[in-house]
Amino acid sequence: MATNIIFVGLMGAGKTTIGRIIAKHLHKTFYDSDHEIERRTGVSIPVIFELEKEDGFRRREASVIEELCQMQDIVLATGGGAVLLPESRQQLKEHGVVIYLRASVHELWLRTRNDKNRPLLQSENPRRKLEQLFAQRDPLYREVASIIVDTGGQPVSAIVHQIEQKLTDL
Numbered sequence: 001m002a003t004n005i006i007f008v009g010l011m012g013a014g015k016t017t018i019g020r021i022i023a024k025h026l027h028k029t030f031y032d033s034d035h036e037i038e039r040r041t042g043v044s045i046p047v048i049f050e051l052e053k054e055d056g057f058r059r060r061e062a063s064v065i066e067e068l069c070q071m072q073d074i075v076l077a078t079g080g081g082a083v084l085l086p087e088s089r090q091q092l093k094e095h096g097v098v099i100y101l102r103a104s105v106h107e108l109w110l111r112t113r114n115d116k117n118r119p120l121l122q123s124e125n126p127r128r129k130l131e132q133l134f135a136q137r138d139p140l141y142r143e144v145a146s147i148i149v150d151t152g153g154q155p156v157s158a159i160v161h162q163i164e165q166k167l168t169d170l
């Protein structure tokens, strides 16, 4: 199957971790839009947020998403905010099977709390921020996804297995 597989979901949902494994299993090339932005700019995401604010990062993200969506036979792990622009949502929907990795705010918080690489969570109350982002974005992830996987309490290997099963059922 030469189709692209595209992962969406909040920070800490496991898009990068699971996307990389699925790509290996399915012999597809793995891309991560966050890594691609860092590779192209030569700086980390926190530095981009500092210099260009969130707006600047979103512009870069939308253009990288558009470009990666033109490729074929790839697995793409998107950044958590890749669904914010309607144009990007359209691109994602049109160019692959989109999988929404879902997790509770509590789990997302546990998975991200020791990592300083996510500027939106470097706030007084990262848990509340995750709640707000969840409320804002859950409908957007649902809008683009044709597969929704609840990752709650499951180890990565079980999630990978579940996804591979769902993909063969398509």
Ligand SMILES: Nc1ncnc2c1ncn2[C@@H]1O[C@H](COP(=O)(O)OP(=O)(O)OP(=O)(O)O)[C@@H](O)[C@H]1O
Binding pocket: 009, 010, 011, 012, 013, 014, 015, 016, 017, 018, 034, 077, 078, 079, 080, 111, 112, 118, 151, 154, 155, 156, 159
């Ligand atoms: N099912 C899981 N159970 C436990 N830990 C997990 C699970 N999935 C991912 N993790 C861990 O959570 C952390 C975040 O995962 P990952 O970086 O893959 O998330 P992401 O969705 O790519 O986030 P971002 O949007 O910030 O790029 C990693 O340390 C990863 O090992």
Ligand SMILES: O=C(O)C1=C[C@@H](O)[C@@H](O)[C@H](O)C1
Binding pocket: 010, 011, 034, 045, 078, 079, 080, 081, 117, 118, 119, 120
């Ligand atoms: O959810 C978000 O808005 C973000 C998620 C990360 O993947 C990065 O794209 C960045 O830290 C912003």
Ligand SMILES: [Mg+2]
Binding pocket: 015, 016, 017, 032, 034, 077, 078, 079
């Ligand atoms: Mg990631």
